[in-house]
Amino acid sequence: MEASKNLAQNNVSKITRQIFNKVPEVTLYFWIIKILCTTVGETAADFLNVNLNFGLTGTSIVTGVLLLIALFFQLRVKKYIPSIYWLTVAIVSVFGTLVTDNLTDSMGVPLEVSTIIFSILLGLTFLIWYSQEKTLSMHSIFTRRREVFYWFAILFTFALGTAAGDLMAEGLGLGYLTTGLIVAAVIGIMAVAWRLRLHSVLSFWIIYILTRPLGASIGDYLSQPGNHGGLGLGVTLTSVIFVGGIFALVVYLSLTKRDVIAAASAEHTAVSQEKGGLWQTVFVVGLLLIAGGIGYHMRQSALQTDTPSIGAGNQTPPTSSFGDLAPFRIITQDTLDLLNKGDQSGATNRIGDLEYEWDNAEARLKPKDKAKWTEIDDKIDTVLRELRAIYPQISNEKSALDALLLVLK
DSSP states (O other), X not given: OHHHHHHHHHHHHHHHHHOSOSSOOOSHHHHHHHHHHHHHHHHHHHIIIIISOOHHHHHHHHHHHHHHHXXXXXXXXXXXXXXXXXXXXXXXXXXXXXXXXXXXXXSOOOHHHHHHHXXXXXXXXXHHHHHHHSOOOTTOOOSHHHHHHHHHHHHHHHHHHHHHHHIIIIISOOHHHXXXXXXXHHHHHHHHHHHTTOOHHHHHHHHHHHHHHHHHHHHHXXXXXXXXXXXXXXXXXXXXXXXXXXHHHHHHHHHHOTTOOOOTTHHHHHHHHXXXXXXXXXXXXXXXXXXXXXXXXXXXXXXXXXXXXXXXXXXXXXXXXTSOOHHHHHHHHHHHHHHHTTOHHHHHHHHHHHHHHHHHHHHHHTTTOHHHHHHHHHHXXXXXXXXXXXXXXXXXXXXXXXXXXXXXX
């Protein structure tokens, strides 16, 4: 009798320690904040990299340290706290983006390869998670081990979403608006399928991956000037609006606790609801891979048959493997002329045209001569950092522009 009593007390103690889920309920608020965090994360990375001129390596180090600090507090708390949880998500979004950017820009790994690598890493995370816990449910993050698996999955979804989104927008030349519309359509299809009883864990993680490029597209559309197809709010105002939205929603959820999963019994409910999803996972993931592969092949074929050189109307023989680079030289020279006139604001605005035109031309130019494209791209990145620095130095700006003009010949 005494042994039974002790066992019951131990069970009660165990349930008490695990009664609170460490992550929020998946509601409309969850998805809104997640998209806002994605956009803010990207603008924050750009601010550190470009405006503060930390560079990609420096930004990665700073963000990595902040992520370790945020995860330390998130793992220490005994229940879901909105402010800590969403701060961690925001920093993970920055770091996940930087992981992909480092592979692409610093190591020269193609976006196609990055997409495959992070897909495999995410799949392995889910496989090990399930083999250890027998569930991948986001409603059952009651233990430290499950939470660690959860945050690894979150990190890889951001890295994968960045790679896949950049591949569509830049590598395939679709642009962020078109990419955002495609991603939004797939998210809508997955949401409807979930309503029709598609496996909820499968639906959740696919939508979670896709909200990363969706958030980037929304941020790009709001911040880009009107002549580039955006609303012209600018990066700063867009960031302020999104940060304000995150703050307001987190305060609201902290006060109302509308997204708290409190009952330990929810774990058993979640597990029972997720049985029998293997065949759905194989079918849906296979369908997405086939559709993505066909779309990739069709877009690549279109790019290969539509490769007129920029400035092809010019009768001067091209001096570059890319053809005539005169449009890029003109923008660069205009920027330098504005600096020489003392018009810093005009120069900063004009260089935005170069960024826009160069990004739009990437899908056609990069395959022609990857080494040359990388050389020019690095020079453009340097120019952007110098002109958009909080405290720009005129001598550094002019040197960067002169160096860019040399490689654009």
